[in-house]
Amino acid sequence: MRALTCLAAGLLGFILGWVLASASALIMxxxxxxxxAxxxxxxxxxxxxxxxxxxxxxxxxxWMGWRWxxxxxxAL
Incomplete structure (x- = not known):
């Protein structure tokens, strides 16, 4: 289950990181x-x-998914 959590977090982080980095570069x-041109x-x-x-x-x-x-x- 830990691997699935980290994989899902990594995929979401990849998509959000790509979008935010591209958008910030275009805005700057x-x-x-x-x-x-x-x-x-x-x-x-x-x-x-x-x-x-x-x-x-x-x-x-x-990494954050692994720690979470x-x-x-x-805690359980």
């Missing part, structure tokens, strides 16, 4: 006036910054 690019900046934000944020989110969420399950099991 718009605010700083980065050129959007042919969508190059947007593609870089989605396909480079997004996976990096997704990987970080998956690792963080998997361990503490919950000790």
């Amino acid at each position: 690019g718009e605010l700083s006036g980065v050129s959007q 042919e969508g190059a900046y947007a593609m870089g934000a989605i396909f480079f910054v997004g996976p990096a944020g997704g990987l970080f989110g998956a690792i963080l969420a998997g 399950y361990s503490r919950r099991k000790r």
